Amino acid sequence: AQRVTQPEKLLSVFKGAPVELKCNYSYSGSPELFWYVQYSRQRLQLLLRHISRESIKGFTADLNKGETSFHLKKPFAQEEDSAMYYCALSVSGTASKLTFGTGTRLQVTL
Amino acid sequence: ETGVTQSPTHLIKTRGQQVTLRCSSQSGHNTVSWYQQALGQGPQFIFQYYREEENGRGNFPPRFSGLQFPNYSSELNVNALELDDSALYLCASRRGMGPDSYNEQFFGPGTRLTVL
Numbered sequence: 348a349q350r351v352t353q354p355e356k357l358l359s360v361f362k363g364a365p366v367e368l369k370c371n372y373s374y375s376g377s378p379e380l381f382w383y384v385q386y387s388r389q390r391l392q393l394l395l396r397h398i399s400r401e402s403i404k405g406f407t408a409d410l411n412k413g414e415t416s417f418h419l420k421k422p423f424a425q426e427e428d429s430a431m432y433y434c435a436l437s438v439s440g441t442a443s444k445l446t447f448g449t450g451t452r453l454q455v456t457l
Numbered sequence: 458e459t460g461v462t463q464s465p466t467h468l469i470k471t472r473g474q475q476v477t478l479r480c481s482s483q484s485g486h487n488t489v490s491w492y493q494q495a496l497g498q499g500p501q502f503i504f505q506y507y508r509e510e511e512n513g514r515g516n517f518p519p520r521f522s523g524l525q526f527p528n529y530s531s532e533l534n535v536n537a538l539e540l541d542d543s544a545l546y547l548c549a550s551r552r553g554m555g556p557d558s559y560n561e562q563f564f565g566p567g568t569r570l571t572v573l
Contacts, residue, residue, distance in 0.1 A: 351499075390461075391500070391547065391564040433499050443490045443551060443562055444513050447499030 349374040351436050353448035360424050360455055368419040368451050370408075370434030379437040380410055380417040381445065386430045394419075394432070404428070424455045459484055461550050461565035469571045470538050478533040478568045480548030488512075489531040490562065491523060492547040500547055506531055535570075543572045 350373045360366055372378060382394040395403045397410040397417060408419045417434060431452050435445040462481045470476050482489050488507045492500035502515040506525035520536040529550070535542055551562035 390566050393561050435499075443488055443505050443549070444502050444515070445490075445492075445500070446502065447492075449497070449499050 349378065349436055349438055349446050351434050351446055351448035353432075353434055353451050355451045356449070357452045357454065360453070362426055362455055362457050363423050366419075366421040366424045366428065366453065366455075368432050368434075368453065370417045370419065370448060372415050372417065372434075372436050374415075374436060374438060376438060380408070381435040381437070382406070382408055382417075382419050383433040383435055383447075384430050385433070391433070424453075426455050426457070429453055429455045461486075461548055461563050463546075463548050463565040463568050465568060466566070467569045467571075469573060471573050472538055472540060474538050474572075475534065475536045476538060476570060478535075478546050478548075478570070480531045480533070480550075480565060482529045482531065482548075482550030483563050486550035486552050486563070487529050488551045488553065488562075489525055489529065490549045490551075491531070491533050492549065493517075493542075494545040494547060494567070495541075496544070503533070538572045540572050543570060545569050 352371045380397040383391050384394045385391045406421045410417050431450050433450045434448040461483050464479045490505040491503040494500040503517050504514040505512050509525045522534045524532045545567040547567045548565040549562040552560045
């Protein structure tokens with residue numbers, strides 16, 4: 348069975364510092380990987396997915412199949428980046444049946 | 458365009474009771490998925506409905522069941538409630554289904570269920 352691991356429950360960084368939220372997965376096939384974000388008092392929403400290879404709100408994530416990782420990065424953290432971030436994996440190709448990690452809370456301080 | 462809505466927002470039940478949670482999918486979306494999110498955990502996939510039929514199920518017992526209606530709204534039913542069923546239940550909808558029809562799924566705000 349597939350599994351997603353986010354080793355950090357909380358990541359605290361200063362404004363302007365680089366951010367890296369770690370995500371490792373286990374799955375023998377070719378997964379689709381996603382990052383979802385939940386801002387305070389808002390619903391869960393898609394941030395980015397590896398297939399699109401986009402940069403959203405300054406965040407990027409590269410799928411590393413050799414290391415089975417999909418870390419989320421941003422060069423300069425902003426206060427508005429403070430939120431809960433979830434890494435998720437889909438093996439069905441439909442992107443509806445997601446396996447989520449336990450999440451990392453990013454706290455950006457002045 | 459109206460987003461995904463869920464009702465009720467909160468509810469409290471006792472062990473052994475039954476509960477029905479409701480979800481209205483976003484306009485134009487025909488696929489609905491349900492997730493359970495326990496405190497401090499990520500969402501866990503329960504099942505998915507496409508055009509009124511269950512299409513895929515996670516590791517949940519049969520006392521978790523669902524329905525999808527012709528207007529694509531959905532219900533999640535849980536029988537014989539247990540204390541561990543206390544969680545936030547999320548509904549998500551998207552358009553289409555299949556590996557060649559990726560469309561982003563949109564989550565509702567969730568229903569907080571407490572089982573005493």
